[in-house]
Amino acid sequence: MGLELYLDLLSQHCRTVYIFAKKNNIPFEFKRVELFKDSILGRKMPGGNNPGHSREGQHCREEFGKVNILKKVPALKDGVFTLAESTAILLYLSRKYNTPDHWYPSDIQKRARVDEYLSWHHTNIRTNAPKTLWIKVLIPLFTGQKLPPEKLQEVMDELAISLKQFEEKFLQDKPFIVGSEISLADLVAIVELMQPVGADCNIFEGWPKLVAWRSQVEEAVRKELFQGAHERILNAQDLRKVQIDPQMKKEMKPLLLKMLK
Amino acid sequence: MVVELFLDLLSQPCRALFIFAKKNNIPFVFKHVELLKGHHHSEEFGKVNVLKKVPALKDGAFTLAESIAILLYLSRKFNTPDHWYPSDLQKRAQVDEYLSWQHATIREKGCKIFITKVLVPLAGQPFSPETLEEAVEELNSALKQFEEKFLQDKPFIVGNEISLADLVAIVELMQPVGCGCDIFENRPKLAEWRSRVEEAVGKELFQQAHELILNVKNLSTTQLPPELREHVKQFLKT
Numbered sequence: 001m002g003l004e005l006y007l008d009l010l011s012q013h014c015r016t017v018y019i020f021a022k023k024n025n026i027p028f029e030f031k032r033v034e035l036f037k038d039s040i041l042g043r044k045m046p047g048g049n050n051p052g053h054s055r056e057g058q059h060c061r062e063e064f065g066k067v068n069i070l071k072k073v074p075a076l077k078d079g080v081f082t083l084a085e086s087t088a089i090l091l092y093l094s095r096k097y098n099t100p101d102h103w104y105p106s107d108i109q110k111r112a113r114v115d116e117y118l119s120w121h122h123t124n125i126r127t128n129a130p131k132t133l134w135i136k137v138l139i140p141l142f143t144g145q146k147l148p149p150e151k152l153q154e155v156m157d158e159l160a161i162s163l164k165q166f167e168e169k170f171l172q173d174k175p176f177i178v179g180s181e182i183s184l185a186d187l188v189a190i191v192e193l194m195q196p197v198g199a200d201c202n203i204f205e206g207w208p209k210l211v212a213w214r215s216q217v218e219e220a221v222r223k224e225l226f227q228g229a230h231e232r233i234l235n236a237q238d239l240r241k242v243q244i245d246p247q248m249k250k251e252m253k254p255l256l257l258k259m260l261k
Numbered sequence: 262m263v264v265e266l267f268l269d270l271l272s273q274p275c276r277a278l279f280i281f282a283k284k285n286n287i288p289f290v291f292k293h294v295e296l297l298k299g300h301h302h303s304e305e306f307g308k309v310n311v312l313k314k315v316p317a318l319k320d321g322a323f324t325l326a327e328s329i330a331i332l333l334y335l336s337r338k339f340n341t342p343d344h345w346y347p348s349d350l351q352k353r354a355q356v357d358e359y360l361s362w363q364h365a366t367i368r369e370k371g372c373k374i375f376i377t378k379v380l381v382p383l384a385g386q387p388f389s390p391e392t393l394e395e396a397v398e399e400l401n402s403a404l405k406q407f408e409e410k411f412l413q414d415k416p417f418i419v420g421n422e423i424s425l426a427d428l429v430a431i432v433e434l435m436q437p438v439g440c441g442c443d444i445f446e447n448r449p450k451l452a453e454w455r456s457r458v459e460e461a462v463g464k465e466l467f468q469q470a471h472e473l474i475l476n477v478k479n480l481s482t483t484q485l486p487p488e489l490r491e492h493v494k495q496f497l498k499t
Contacts, residue, residue, distance in 0.1 A: 088357035108337045115330035122364035
């Protein structure tokens with residue numbers, strides 16, 4: 001049995017793993033998880049009772065539950081070994097498949113810089129950037145209501161602080177976060193920043209350094225692969241056409257209200 | 262030149278570093294950055310960490326922020342025993358998995374309790390019992406996942422020996438304890454795991470690292486002078 005990666009490319013964390021595996025020619029089976037059907041932010045949907053859910057879809061959901069008890073994507077299955085958390089999966093793959101050094105440099109100071117970014121990212125860009133998609137697309141989709149523009153502005157202001165720190169502390173005047181080559185740090189950062197772009201919030205506008213960095217990263221990854229990975233999120237507005245299960249709407253409401261605070 | 266660690270033991274990640282360095286006999290200079298006095302805003306500290314947060318490391322000209330990055334850097338530079346960050350691919354992945362997951366769960370919710378119960382009143386602002394209740398509920402949910410997914414029936418998060426995962430977890434869970442929320446009460450599995458971790462680290466070192474946080478309740482009932490209250494207010498904003 002080969003490597004299985006459970007992914008929904010709507011999720012930034014899944015895109016990192018997908019791009020990394022593809023770029024490094026790591027053979028894997030793409031196990032498609034649909035976030036708004038199979039697992040919503042860790043909440044497992046009820047099984048085959050829902051109309052329109054195929055038996056195959058249910059099987060995938062059950063299988064997914066066994067792979068990752070946290071029921072979040074991405075998840076990895078390598079034989080009997082299962083793993084959650086994109087950072088852990090990226091590092092595991094880089095070690096198992098001996099990917100080129102620049103992804104996670106063996107030099108301990110450069111490696112520390114990657115670790116430093118990966119850690120900081122969690123509580124900064126990762127908390128702010130996705131909110132744009134929630135506010136502009138997902139919450140209106142679930143509640144049928146549009147949110148006041150101040151809400152979005154609040155999030156954009158918070159994100160601007162993170163972007164400033166990103167430029168000043170992590171990028172500075174270098175082409176990539178850790179010097180002259182792309183690493184896991186750049187990959188993790190870029191996919192997160194594409195989330196607002198998917199929500200039609202052009203966060204790169206007014207940040208020329210970031211724009212230049214984004215170009216470098218796309219180039220290093222290969223434009224075609226980058227575009228392919230981002231197709232779903234760049235058409236996130238299409239989600240508006242999706243009919244959400246009423247049960248799902250009910251379950252999500254308290255979580256969404258919390259997100260708004 | 263000896264490594265400098267910029268720490269305030271009120272902070273959970275600082276405690277993890279302190280314990281790790283001491284336990285592994287890593288020589289370092291303890292540079293005290295008193296958060297409640299606003300030391301982290303000093304220009305001098307800003308040169309060490311432009312993000313103005315503790316912990317931070319200075320090793321010659323090399324500076325580093327983020328406790329997990331620092332822990333890993335020290336483990337590599339000083340070749341610490343394998344169990345801290347096992348070379349076995351799958352065990353190492355399990356440590357990485359915990360270290361990643363804990364940011365937005367155990368760490369975030371534990372911090373929320375500390376801020377609500379201790380810092381907000383210290384800053385002279387009204388205490389919100391609803392916010393505290395919400396924070397406790399969220400932490401309870403995270404603890405459930407911790408027991409079911411990460412600890413299960415094992416002595417430590419990654420098998421039979423203590424690793425960075427357990428160290429990072431325990432210091433975070435001591436924060437609510439210091440605030441008077443004994444999350445180990447009525448959780449026998451967790452309490453047993455805590456005992457094992459304390460034993461593995463060394464009880465004396467564990468107590469030493471936690472002395473400040475375990476006495477933080479005394480801070481909250483003392484009237485802070487206005488300048489200090491202002492510092493705490495500033496701290497809450499950052």
